[in-house]
Amino acid sequence: MNNPLMLDGRKVAQSVKDDLKEKINDLKEWGIIPKLATILVGDDPASATYVKMKSNTCHKIGMESERILLPEETTTDELLDVIQELNEDETVHGILLQHPVPSHINERQAFDAITLEKDVDGVTSHGFGATTFQLGAYPCCTPAAILQVIDYYNLNIEGKHAVVIGRSPILGKPVSMMLLNRNATVTISHSKTEDLSDVVKQADIVVAAVGQPKFVKGEWLKEGAIVLDAGYNPGNIGDADYETCYAKSSAITPVPGGIGPVTISMLLKHTVQAAIKQSEALVTH
Amino acid sequence: MNNPLMLDGRKVAQSVKDDLKEKINDLKEWGIIPKLATILVGDDPASATYVKMKSNTCHKIGMESERILLPEETTTDELLDVIQELNEDETVHGILLQHPVPSHINERQAFDAITLEKDVDGVTSHGFGATTFQLGAYPCCTPAAILQVIDYYNLNIEGKHAVVIGRSPILGKPVSMMLLNRNATVTISHSKTEDLSDVVKQADIVVAAVGQPKFVKGEWLKEGAIVLDAGYNPGNIGDADYETCYAKSSAITPVPGGIGPVTISMLLKHTVQAAIKQSEALVTH
Incomplete structure (x- = not known):
């Protein structure tokens, strides 16, 4: 009889978060607080819970989050406008659009409107390609x-x-x-x-x-x-x-x-990585 | 004993080209001639032959081609400028950057600078993602x-x-x-x-x-x-x-x-498809 190893995701997640807390503290010395913007369209209760959980976990390890709630009847164009604003907002390092959006919205178009640098949830088709080609994008x-x-x-x-x-x-x-x-x-x-x-x-x-x-x-x-x-x-x-x-x-x-449990910690990890990269880019320019 | 089917690429290529000739004739009635721009950097003789072959095949089936030859010592930035010009040139429907470029150039950056709409050779990381997700990009x-x-x-x-x-x-x-x-x-x-x-x-x-x-x-x-x-x-x-x-x-x-033999015909097919799409986009706007 074999004695299988039980792979404990909670332990893995904890080690990721411990590492992130250090990085977040370092960033704070430079006046930078990694910030994740989450967008929830409509009022699906499961989605609302997921988004809340993600945003709470941000706060727990010292990051900021901005929760954007849009009504069920939001159009694709209105959603694209919100994403564009977040793309341009220098205080926002990562953007998460909670899946699924209401069926009248073109979800793929909305995902792909997220700028590659802030696609910390790895949902854009460009991000998929750049992950596959190992160009430093954030994977799903x-x-x-x-x-x-x-x-x-x-x-x-x-x-x-x-x-x-x-x-x-x-x-x-x-x-x-x-x-x-x-x-x-x-x-x-x-x-x-x-x-x-x-x-x-x-x-x-x-x-x-x-x-x-x-x-x-x-x-x-x-x-x-x-x-x-x-x-x-x-x-x-x-x-x-x-x-x-x-x-x-x-x-x-x-x-x-x-x-x-490891999945949410990856979202935080990517957001911290994005904050570091975007800050470096600001310093360089 | 089995009797294997020999898959004849020349026959496949011919059928593709026959189909393209009809489409090209249709486009000409609207005053549109599909045009492929090819970029060759340096003077590798094999690459020069490939590019010439591609451009000749364009002419043979009634398409236009523009051959851009850049010296070996071209920098990444200079190449990016050329690509950007072609991206903006409305008479150009497809762009091909001949691989490999000289080693001092960032080839990936150059590939990825080609706008998705003109990436008829399917080399961009975005195009790879959009092909995988079946969003209508041109595959390799x-x-x-x-x-x-x-x-x-x-x-x-x-x-x-x-x-x-x-x-x-x-x-x-x-x-x-x-x-x-x-x-x-x-x-x-x-x-x-x-x-x-x-x-x-x-x-x-x-x-x-x-x-x-x-x-x-x-x-x-x-x-x-x-x-x-x-x-x-x-x-x-x-x-x-x-x-x-x-x-x-x-x-x-x-x-x-x-x-x-089928490979070049795919390049032509994508360029014709790009010409059709870009013309439709012009009409719609």
Whole structure:
């Protein structure tokens, strides 16, 4: 019997925040307070909770946040105007547009209106390209959290076969590119994949990013695989069937307490990085 | 014994050009001639030949081209100025910066300075992101050529397992994303991949994009695999060992005469598409 390593996201998140607090203190000596602007359109209660949580976490570690609430009936053009103002506001270092926006708004256009320098949530198509080409953009926060867990626990991925299940613009696609840039061999699978369990069987590392509760079964896994579960379904249930996957794996993230808690800390990390970069740019000019 | 289908790139390219000639004639009735600007920095003879070939092919099908030759000692800033002028020139619909530029130039910065609307060679990081997210950008020409061959021959890729060997920004990465968007399961392998031949053995479709002559061996292939060889090594030699791969495959592109001839026709196709889009934008405003 193997004794799998439980990958503790709360510990990872704490170490990130400890590091950030130091950086934030350093910045304050220069009179700079990293600031995240969040935009919430409409009054979806789950989204409202997420945004509040993000903004509270900012304050807890000494950052500022500006919460912008827009009514349900906001048009795409009105939203674009708000984003443009924030792009130009030198006190704002990062911009987060809470997904999803009401369906009458062109969400992609709104995301892509965020200037690359402030796209700390990694949602722009340009940011995706620049992340893939390793040009210093901020990646999406959940993929970044997955990499952070890998690094914290020193998991060896170079040359290994990672199978990503899911291909969304904010999770499956970017995490695939990030694992590839770390020299993993990467397979991207999805709803149209034939014989998915056979594909997963090849994996040294499985990234579950499919958005369906208990989707990945232990019997699909190669003995000793690493399971990184980015799922977060109603009732705090992951995309992997934890019990059966645990038994087959060498290391696994639980849900809750795995990738989830690290995700918000990535948003803060990117905002601090953005504050540092934008301040340096001001000094240079 | 199987009887593999030889995928004839010259036939594919001809069908693309026939279609383009009609579109170009239509545009001429509106007084619009699609125009590609090519920039060559320095005097590498191979690059000079490529650029000349591209510009000649433009003229042959009734398009215009503007060839800009810059001296070896051109600085990044000077090159950026030239690109900016072309971005603003309404008579230019597409811009191609011939790779590679002299090593003292920041090539990535120069590529990314090309405006998305005129990036007909698909080299910008933004274009890569917008291609991946299917936002109507022009993909890189070799990946586009691979998809064109797939479409011309009606090869079934949905749900199938494609293994791409290589992960360059202009070939391996974009073709992976394009195959994924067509519902293939995609594995991206590379120089750090462990047990590459085992990985290739899983493939229904192999894309050879590694830049090493006769790299992919027939014995690596699953019986009946489709081999798409994007390699073009000195002496007109592909990345696949043609004889042994032919024997195992169900369909295969030769080198020369496979993906290569289709690639230039993709550049022309994107330029014509850009001319149509930019003219429509002018009419609408």
